[in-house]
Amino acid sequence: MNRYKKILDNLSKATSVCLIGHIEPDADALCSMIVMREFIIKHFGIKKVDIFAESDGLANNYLPIIENVKINKSFTKYHTAIMMDSPNLDRVGKYKILFDKAKQTFVIDHHNTNLRDGDFNIVEIVSSTCEIVYKILKAYNYKFSSKIYGKIYAGIITDTNNFSVGAITKNTFKIASACFNYIDSGAIYNNFFNSNTIRNMNLLALAIQNIITLEDGKIILTQITREQARLYKAKFDDYTGIINRLATISGNCLVCFVQPKDNQYYVSMRAKRGYDVAMIAKKFGGGGHIGAAAYLSNKSIKEIEEEVLKEFLEQVHQNKKISTKIF
Numbered sequence: 001m002n003r004y005k006k007i008l009d010n011l012s013k014a015t016s017v018c019l020i021g022h023i024e025p026d027a028d029a030l031c032s033m034i035v036m037r038e039f040i041i042k043h044f045g046i047k048k049v050d051i052f053a054e055s056d057g058l059a060n061n062y063l064p065i066i067e068n069v070k071i072n073k074s075f076t077k078y079h080t081a082i083m084m085d086s087p088n089l090d091r092v093g094k095y096k097i098l099f100d101k102a103k104q105t106f107v108i109d110h111h112n113t114n115l116r117d118g119d120f121n122i123v124e125i126v127s128s129t130c131e132i133v134y135k136i137l138k139a140y141n142y143k144f145s146s147k148i149y150g151k152i153y154a155g156i157i158t159d160t161n162n163f164s165v166g167a168i169t170k171n172t173f174k175i176a177s178a179c180f181n182y183i184d185s186g187a188i189y190n191n192f193f194n195s196n197t198i199r200n201m202n203l204l205a206l207a208i209q210n211i212i213t214l215e216d217g218k219i220i221l222t223q224i225t226r227e228q229a230r231l232y233k234a235k236f237d238d239y240t241g242i243i244n245r246l247a248t249i250s251g252n253c254l255v256c257f258v259q260p261k262d263n264q265y266y267v268s269m270r271a272k273r274g275y276d277v278a279m280i281a282k283k284f285g286g287g288g289h290i291g292a293a294a295y296l297s298n299k300s301i302k303e304i305e306e307e308v309l310k311e312f313l314e315q316v317h318q319n320k321k322i323s324t325k326i327f
């Protein structure tokens, strides 16, 4: 029997299901949950399947993913909980309680820092949670609509920064290729990559002005202070993409961007091949992938940058001989 079916056939026992994504869900989290919700309703005939993800307010370009599905219904107990696109229970914030109260729990995720918190865990180090969801639906011979293909593709391109980072394999391209005939790939790309707001660009400008480079530009550190954030009335999604833009600066190996998040700071990091920021994020209570990871901190910006810099310097000093060959 197919390994996905062996695990997920347990869903037939469920009377209600909640899908829980990480705090400030990204396109992969939202797309994978929306697709999974439809699949569970239609395949298993379960009527109550709801989606939860703690957020400051979702960016406008995420609204086409959700359509008219209600997110975060005020319902407190579900028979079954599925945590998706989240490496551990801390990453789902206040909705952790739904997972704790459920009779059976599942985890579907692609982060290599995943703690396998579920009774059943489908954890694969692949491009995106959407890639796993695609394989699950295929295992059940589920009939794909063009909307499902589009959402799977959106999850893949956003989590891989358009096929450039993350655990991309031949299979990632195969799945993207299977989606291709049913989607408008240009429109999906535009919706997620060419959708910066003026406030977003202003914050990027500020982050660029605040840059400090070390080790001949191999290390880049920058931040937006609480004062600056207040001045620009910045919400969490206004920072979207800034770290990826910083990572485009030529010659960098490790990038760190610190931004205010409620009373804490959100620390995002990016690493080029041969470097590892997942390890650093994990050390400070966060998670992610080798090339892209993040954590939340109660420390000051100065303390955060000191702790990150120490780790960055260690990696730069160890990694003198990384091949720069591209062909």
Ligand SMILES: [Mn+2]
Binding pocket: 028, 029, 085, 110, 128, 129, 159
């Ligand atoms: Mn993801």
